[in-house]
Amino acid sequence: MSLSVDITHPFGAFTLRVAFEAPGGITALFGRSGTGKTTVVNAVAGLLRPKAGRITISGEVLFDANKGISLPLYQRRLGYVFQDGRLFPHMSVRQNLTYGGRFAPKQSTGPGLDEVCDLLGLDALLERRPGALSGGEKQRVAIGRALLSRPRMLLMDEPLAALDSARKEEILPFLERLRDHTDVPMLYVSHSVSEVARLATSVVVLEDGKVARFGTAERVLSDPDMVRQIGVREAGAVLHATLARHHEDGLSELSVSGGRLFLPHTGMAIGATTRVRVLAKDVIVARGKPDGLSALNILPAEILALRGGTGPGVIVQMQCGKDRLLARITRRSADALALEPGVRVHAVIKSVSIARTDIGTG
Amino acid sequence: MSDWLGPQEWQAVALSLKVSLWATLISLPLGVLVAYALARGSFRGKQVLNGLVHLPLILPPVVTGYLLLLTFGRRGLIGGWLEETFGLVLAFRWTGAVLAAAIMAFPLMVRAIRLGIEAVDPKLEQAAATLGASRLWVFATITLPLILPGLITGAVLGFAKAMGEFGATITFVSNIPGQTQTLPSAVYTFLQVPGGEASALRLVGVSVGIAMAALLASELLARRAAKRVAGQ
Numbered sequence: 091m092s093l094s095v096d097i098t099h100p101f102g103a104f105t106l107r108v109a110f111e112a113p114g115g116i117t118a119l120f121g122r123s124g125t126g127k128t129t130v131v132n133a134v135a136g137l138l139r140p141k142a143g144r145i146t147i148s149g150e151v152l153f154d155a156n157k158g159i160s161l162p163l164y165q166r167r168l169g170y171v172f173q174d175g176r177l178f179p180h181m182s183v184r185q186n187l188t189y190g191g192r193f194a195p196k197q198s199t200g201p202g203l204d205e206v207c208d209l210l211g212l213d214a215l216l217e218r219r220p221g222a223l224s225g226g227e228k229q230r231v232a233i234g235r236a237l238l239s240r241p242r243m244l245l246m247d248e249p250l251a252a253l254d255s256a257r258k259e260e261i262l263p264f265l266e267r268l269r270d271h272t273d274v275p276m277l278y279v280s281h282s283v284s285e286v287a288r289l290a291t292s293v294v295v296l297e298d299g300k301v302a303r304f305g306t307a308e309r310v311l312s313d314p315d316m317v318r319q320i321g322v323r324e325a326g327a328v329l330h331a332t333l334a335r336h337h338e339d340g341l342s343e344l345s346v347s348g349g350r351l352f353l354p355h356t357g358m359a360i361g362a363t364t365r366v367r368v369l370a371k372d373v374i375v376a377r378g379k380p381d382g383l384s385a386l387n388i389l390p391a392e393i394l395a396l397r398g399g400t401g402p403g404v405i406v407q408m409q410c411g412k413d414r415l416l417a418r419i420t421r422r423s424a425d426a427l428a429l430e431p432g433v434r435v436h437a438v439i440k441s442v443s444i445a446r447t448d449i450g451t452g
Numbered sequence: 453m454s455d456w457l458g459p460q461e462w463q464a465v466a467l468s469l470k471v472s473l474w475a476t477l478i479s480l481p482l483g484v485l486v487a488y489a490l491a492r493g494s495f496r497g498k499q500v501l502n503g504l505v506h507l508p509l510i511l512p513p514v515v516t517g518y519l520l521l522l523t524f525g526r527r528g529l530i531g532g533w534l535e536e537t538f539g540l541v542l543a544f545r546w547t548g549a550v551l552a553a554a555i556m557a558f559p560l561m562v563r564a565i566r567l568g569i570e571a572v573d574p575k576l577e578q579a580a581a582t583l584g585a586s587r588l589w590v591f592a593t594i595t596l597p598l599i600l601p602g603l604i605t606g607a608v609l610g611f612a613k614a615m616g617e618f619g620a621t622i623t624f625v626s627n628i629p630g631q632t633q634t635l636p637s638a639v640y641t642f643l644q645v646p647g648g649e650a651s652a653l654r655l656v657g658v659s660v661g662i663a664m665a666a667l668l669a670s671e672l673l674a675r676r677a678a679k680r681v682a683g684q
Contacts, residue, residue, distance in 0.1 A: 135582060163581040176579040179683030180597045189593075193584025221683030239583040 093117075093243055093277065097133055097143030097153075101126050106140075106299035115291030116269050116276045118307070120283075121319070125296040127279045131245050134277060135170050136163040147242055164193070169236030169274075171246040175228040177220035183231050184216040190239025198240040201272060206234045209271065210264050226257035230264060237274065244268075244276040250285060259447055262288055266451045283324045287311060287367040288450040295319060312414035314397035314405040317370070322403065322418060326369035329413045333362045341386075341441065347411025352386040352441050356449050365450050372443035373417035375406055376436040377427050387439040391415060393431050396424060408437055457658070461651055463630050464638035465658055471546060471634060472614035475553035476607055479561060483606060484599075487565035492574075508620075509559040517623025520552055524624070548625040549632055553614035561610035568602015569595070600677040608670035612663055635659055 096109040106126045110117075119127045132138040134145055136152070139160055145153040147168075152161050169190070177186050187203060194200075207213045210230045220228060229249055236244055250258045262285070269276070269289065280286055286293060286307065293310040295303040297319060303310055310316055312327035331344035331351060344351045344364065351366065358364060380388065391408035398404045404424045406417040415437050429435070457465065489495070490502055508516050524531040525543045534540045542548035572595055580590045596603075618636040625632040627641060639655045642648030 137578065137582075163578070164584050164586050166582075167584060168582065170579070170582040172575070172579060174575070176573075176575055177683070178576060178580070178594060180680050189580070189585075190583030193589070219683050235583065 092148065093134065093275065094144075094146045095130065095134060097130070097140040097145065099129060099133065099138075099140040099142075101129055101299050104299050106130070108294075108296065108299070108301055110294045110301055110304050112275065112277060112294075113292060114273065114275045116265075116278050116289050117292045117294060118286045118290035119277060119279045119294050119296060120286050120290075121281065121296035121302075123281055126299040127281075127296055128247055130296070131170075131247050131277060131279050135168055135245050136161060136166050167194070167240070167242050169239050169241030169244045171229075171232050171236050171244060171249045173248045173251050175220075175225075175232040177223075177228055177231055177235070179220050181220075182216070183212065183218050183220070183223070186220065186231055186235050187212070187216075187238050189235060194240035200240040200274070201237060203238065206237055209267055210234045224257070225253050226260045229253065229257075229261055233264070233268070237268070237272070241274065244274055246276060247279045248281070249278075250280075250282075258285075262447075262450065265289055270452055283311075283320050283326075284367065284447065287326070287328050287448070288365070308414065311367075312407060312416055314395055314407045314416065317397070317405050317416075318399070322399075322405075323371060324369070325405070325416055325418065326367050326372075327414050327416045329366045329368060329410075329415070331364050331366050333358050333360055333364060335360060346389070347413050348391065349389045349411070350387075351389075351439070353444050353449065354441060354446065356446070358449075358451070363452060365452055366444060367448040368415060368439055368444065369448075370405060370416035370418040372439060373415060374438035375408075375417050375419055375423070375427065375429065376438055377433075379436050380438060383438065385438045385440045387441060389415070389437045389439070391435055391437045393429055393433045393435060395431055396429060408435065410437060457654060458651060460629055460633075461638065461655055461658075464633050464635045464655065467546060467549075467630075467633065468615055468635035469662075471549045471553055472611050474550045475557060475614040476561075476611045478550065479554040479558050479610060480603075480607055483558060483561040483565055483610070484596075484603070487562045487569055487606075488595075490562070491566045491569040505562050506559045508556050513556065513617070513619025514623050516555065517552060517620035520548075520555070520620065520624040524548065524551060542625075544625050544628065544632060546625070546632055549621050549634060552620040552624045553617045556617045556620050557610035557613040560613050561606040564606035564609055565599065565602050568599035568606070571602070572598045598681050601674045601681060604670055604674045604677060608666050612666055615659070615662060615666075 093112040099106045106129055108130050119130055121127055129138060133140045142155045151159050152166055153159060210233060212230060212234055215223065215227060250261055266289065278289060290307040293305065293307050294301055295310060303316060308328050317325040329346050331346045334343045334345045336342050336355060340355050341352045342356045344353060389410050391410040393406060394409050395407040396404055398421060402420050403418055404421050406419060406429060408415045417437060486505060521543060522528055526532060526535060526541060531542060542551055577590045577594050580594045585593065616636060621634055622637055627633050627637040635655055639652050642652035
């Protein structure tokens with residue numbers, strides 16, 4: 091199941107020209123507001139007809155400007171989760187959830203009502219009406235409703251943007267479970283790096299209506315050239331880790347390809363695969379192995395690249411086992427330590443600098 | 453119970469109820485269609501349609517009645533055709549009273565339903581389409597239930613207007629006791645004959661009673677429907 095998009099459409103002051111192939115998992119469409127993310131999703135959904143181009147899913151044509159093909163909205167079978175939920179107010183949660191099922195082809199397969207309720211924690215809400223739900227609950231129902239229409243793909247347009255951070259944290263684990271336990275691919279629009287870091291398998295970075303970068307989440311997020319789009323305070327790489335053990339002093343020990351990480355207790359099971367986002371501003375680079383340091387995590391690494399901007403800072407990209415890390419240090423330090431590609435260093439990460447929200451599954 | 457109204461008065465009340473009920477039932481589906489077109493459609497001649505629908509509200513009822521007589525009379529363009537093809541005669545029959553009442557009530561009905569449709573968020577209909585619902589399904593399962601409050605208001609307004617219709621009716625179908633004499637026509641007749649005030653007054657009482665009952669019922673139904681539509 092893969093989505094292939096290649097479209098051109100006038101968009102404000104410039105022309106949107108976007109081409110990418112979304113593999114399985116969650117493909118994030120990432121970019122600042124006004125870069126054309128929603129236009130792309132709407133074109134895929136059929137809410138907008140691009141001026142030119144072609145959109146196919148698993149080889150089936152959804153849109154082809156040259157051949158004059160544009161499958162109507164209701165025949166595309168793409169579950170759209172809107173930012174504002176859009177639950178049907180005159181129906182109960184159960185009726186909302188089962189609404190799309192009757193239109194799905196008989197032979198289509200996918201999770202059933204029980205499974206979806208389990209996955210999204212909806213059992214207690216079934217007989218309620220949308221008016222009596224909180225924002226987070228509404229969004230969970232909207233996701234379940236889209237999933238139960240047995241879509242070929244889920245489209246999500248900033249599904250968490252209207253929620254406060256506590257509600258976001260409530261929904262993110264559900265989206266992770268969706269990614270890890272169903273085989274429905276997702277196109278996920280977001281301008282939030284932390285969401286992308288938690289969820290995305292691949293990332294399409296949009297800038298002024300063009301694809302600025304496309305690759306796996308690990309590669310895109312650890313790319314020093316992406317720091318400008320992401321912003322220096324938000325920039326950071328994603329490490330893959332396995333939960334090794336919980337310690338009695340409240341720390342969890344995770345093994346990463348380059349060594350061990352000690353983080354505040356995660357609540358995950360031993361053996362669980364996790365992804366940990368390490369912000370570039372929280373990483374210290376040391377030439378020799380430091381001694382007598384309060385920081386618990388010291389990972390050996392090799393410098394891959396250095397990128398300076400106009401300011402006093404430099405972004406250091408490092409290879410750490412199979413993972414990559416970013417560190418933001420001053421140009422003065424980089425010069426003093428004579429950092430350059432190929433130099434072996436140690437990356438120092440304070441345990442407490444990693445927030446619980448930066449640790450996800452997958 | 454029948455002894456406090458004379459036979460002619462009963463006939464008028466029964467006929468008016470029958471005429472108004474039919475007028476409401478027949479014009480309701482068409483009213484929804486026209487209201488939908490006016491609220492959501494973008495087509496040439498939308499303003500013309502809008503004007504045409506509202507015309508009976510502004511024209512003197514007697515003019516509407518006379519125009520009906522010209523087109524739907526036995527020698528009228530449509531009236532002649534109806535009689536030839538279906539054997540249906542409207543002029544000077546109770547069926548004609550239904551037509552006159554329906555046309556006079558139509559603008560009020562369309563206005564109420566249109567307001568109801570305009571209050572429905574098109575985004576909800578869009579969401580239903582992304583879930584696989586075709587246009588007809590969207591209308592039946594989303595739009596129609598959501599405009600129910602407007603539909604009820606429109607139907608009651610239409611019914612009340614039909615109950616009170618006088619000018620167009622009396623011009624088109626005259627005022628024949630037992631056949632085309634509706635409640636307002638009967639009140640008018642009783643007021644023309646000496647000693648008819650008592651009968652007229654009783655009919656006025658009935659009229660007020662029916663109007664109040666209809667309003668209360670609609671208020672109750674609309675409130676219940678509105679609560680449902682609000683998602684509570």
